[in-house]
Amino acid sequence: MIRDSEPLVLGIETSCDETGVGVVRGTTLLADAIASSVDEHARFGGVVPEVASRAHLEAMAPTVERALAEAGVAFADVDAIAVTAGPGLAGALLVGVAAAKAYALALGKPLYGVNHLAAHVAVDQLEHGPLPKPCVAMLVSGGHSSLLLVPDVATDVRPLGATVDDAAGEAFDKIARVLGLGFPGGPVIDRMAREGTADAIAFPRGKYDDGTYDFSFSGLKTAVARWVEARERAGEPVPVADVAASFQEAVVDVLTAKALAACRAHGVKDLLVGGGVAANSRLRALAAQRCEAAGVRLRVPRPKLCTDNGAMVAALGAELVASGTVPSELDLPADSALPITTIRL
Amino acid sequence: MLVLAFDTATAAVTVALYEWIPGAGVRPRAAADAVDARRHAEVLTPAIAGVLAEAGAVPADLSAVAVGVGPGPYTGLRVGLMTARALGEALKIPVHGICSLDAIAWASARDEPFVVATDARRKEVYWARYESARVRTTGPAVSPPAEVLAELGVGPGELPVIGEGAALYPAQLGAAADPLPLLPSAAALAELAVTRLSGADGLPLLPPEPLYLRRPDARAPGPRKKVSQG
Numbered sequence: 001m002i003r004d005s006e007p008l009v010l011g012i013e014t015s016c017d018e019t020g021v022g023v024v025r026g027t028t029l030l031a032d033a034i035a036s037s038v039d040e041h042a043r044f045g046g047v048v049p050e051v052a053s054r055a056h057l058e059a060m061a062p063t064v065e066r067a068l069a070e071a072g073v074a075f076a077d078v079d080a081i082a083v084t085a086g087p088g089l090a091g092a093l094l095v096g097v098a099a100a101k102a103y104a105l106a107l108g109k110p111l112y113g114v115n116h117l118a119a120h121v122a123v124d125q126l127e128h129g130p131l132p133k134p135c136v137a138m139l140v141s142g143g144h145s146s147l148l149l150v151p152d153v154a155t156d157v158r159p160l161g162a163t164v165d166d167a168a169g170e171a172f173d174k175i176a177r178v179l180g181l182g183f184p185g186g187p188v189i190d191r192m193a194r195e196g197t198a199d200a201i202a203f204p205r206g207k208y209d210d211g212t213y214d215f216s217f218s219g220l221k222t223a224v225a226r227w228v229e230a231r232e233r234a235g236e237p238v239p240v241a242d243v244a245a246s247f248q249e250a251v252v253d254v255l256t257a258k259a260l261a262a263c264r265a266h267g268v269k270d271l272l273v274g275g276g277v278a279a280n281s282r283l284r285a286l287a288a289q290r291c292e293a294a295g296v297r298l299r300v301p302r303p304k305l306c307t308d309n310g311a312m313v314a315a316l317g318a319e320l321v322a323s324g325t326v327p328s329e330l331d332l333p334a335d336s337a338l339p340i341t342t343i344r345l
Numbered sequence: 346m347l348v349l350a351f352d353t354a355t356a357a358v359t360v361a362l363y364e365w366i367p368g369a370g371v372r373p374r375a376a377a378d379a380v381d382a383r384r385h386a387e388v389l390t391p392a393i394a395g396v397l398a399e400a401g402a403v404p405a406d407l408s409a410v411a412v413g414v415g416p417g418p419y420t421g422l423r424v425g426l427m428t429a430r431a432l433g434e435a436l437k438i439p440v441h442g443i444c445s446l447d448a449i450a451w452a453s454a455r456d457e458p459f460v461v462a463t464d465a466r467r468k469e470v471y472w473a474r475y476e477s478a479r480v481r482t483t484g485p486a487v488s489p490p491a492e493v494l495a496e497l498g499v500g501p502g503e504l505p506v507i508g509e510g511a512a513l514y515p516a517q518l519g520a521a522a523d524p525l526p527l528l529p530s531a532a533a534l535a536e537l538a539v540t541r542l543s544g545a546d547g548l549p550l551l552p553p554e555p556l557y558l559r560r561p562d563a564r565a566p567g568p569r570k571k572v573s574q575g
């Protein structure tokens with residue numbers, strides 16, 4: 001049940017192309033409103049920063065109104081404002097940060113500029129309750145591919161590894177383009193792959209056995225493109241479903257192998273998978289299978305909470321309020337390269 | 346009535362708080378100005394908090410917000426507009442937009458025709474032509490400085506040009522002897538807003554929509570590039 005003593009937090013997310021506004025009370029989700037500019041980017045084959053920033057400015061106030069209405073609360077009920085301060089697209093982040101500061105000033109309420117990646121971790125509390133301490137978190141999306149050790153999402157998040165080149169979601173977008181499947185690539189490749197055979201083509205698994213928790217998807221991307229081009233040059237049809245399935249398998253194989261290795265090495269029994277690529281059905285299935293075999297509990301938020309949203313920012317904000325973290329100042333900057341070790345800027 | 350005005354469409358972050366008693370005139374209560382083109386977002390909200398504190402006021406005392414809507418380079422301009430819209434939304438008060446070039450024109454108090462030009466970067470200027478400080482006749486527009494006078498059909502020196510653009514490109518624009526003010530001031534914005542709200546003649550109040558004047562830099566991708574050699 002909802003207790004009025006828990007803080008009511010408004011969370012704002014504008015690090016990429018989604019204008020997200022969420023309202024939570026403690027670990028209870030009250031509203032999760034989203035306006036996306038993804039359709040405006042589709043014809044460019046990727047997110048155009050200036051287009052995203054313009055869309056955030058237009059969408060912000062209506063999305064906030066929608067979130068408050070959905071939550072059945074008024075501005076005056078809000079106890080704190082949380083906003084993504086980074087990492088992300090600089091110009092896009094600034095729109096959210098400017099809005100959050102103005103709301104905090106107008107309402108006389110504390111402001112928390114928070115880390116987008118830590119918010120991807122904290123959001124799971126809205127669905128599955130308090131996070132085990134510690135847990136390992138794997139965050140995979142178009143913007144990030146990170147493995148984190150999370151002793152406490154409000155105070156202590158440690159990077160274990162990250163992509164050294166492309167993010168996993170970026171690789172999905174690029175391969176979708178190679179296969180002529182459009183943008184964004186994640187959902188369409190997931191769909192196509194179900195018609196194909198995952199071991200039809202042996203694509204390389206970058207950094208599979210290198211003993212680190214880092215990822216690399218650029219070699220895989222090039223290998224897939226070369227394979228497709230060779231077929232095209234030879235005048236042979238491209239087996240799109242098999243390419244999609246084999247590519248997807250290479251990505252999720254590396255991701256899950258490294259995530260489980262991290263759990264093993266740190267003696268951690270709980271794995272959280274988040275970010276937009278966590279909506280991928282094969283990633284969910286293989287993670288579940290490997291966690292089961294390793295005796296690790298798997299937590300994956302529902303797809304709408306995996307992709308960028310405002311609820312995750314509000315969830316982390318509520319966690320920071322509960323932990324007694326000092327709020328941000330009104331001169332809070334946006335930091336497009338905010339390190340994961342900085343949970344509150 | 347307390348009117349909060351600010352503009353972030355140029356390198357300046359300018360904030361002013363004016364008290365307006367309809368029928369009895371207007372007086373400045375507090376102001377803050379900084380020139381820091383790279384840190385609009387960091388500077389603006391603390392400056393607003395500062396002018397409110399200096400005047401002994403709280404946000405709930407505000408009756409209206411006046412904000413410069415550009416034209417201006419995008420990121421800074423958006424910070425001002427987002428701040429104004431969010432304040433208006435949370436405080437449930439009206440937000441009036443004012444062309445940032447109009448604020449410069451207004452502050453010049455000129456009676457003869459002139460041009461205002463500001464820095465649009467990429468070797469271009471934002472500009473508008475005025476009949477006097479109270480009447481805009483052409484623009485706002487964005488052009489290379491060398492084309493502004495041609496677009497107006499006048500020769501160099503025939504029209505005084507004021508603003509930062511005149512100071513940056515004196516040869517192409519034939520700057521006025523005294524091209525001031527160079528940047529918009531929130532004081533001018535507030536006076537202009539109050540003048541119009543009180544029903545007097547003057548430059549128009551606009552919705553709080555950004556005047557970008559340029560499309561976003563984005564091109565649809567060409568044919569897929571091959572990764573294979575040869």
Ligand SMILES: [Zn+2]
Nearest residue numbers: 116141275308
């Ligand atoms: Zn994300």
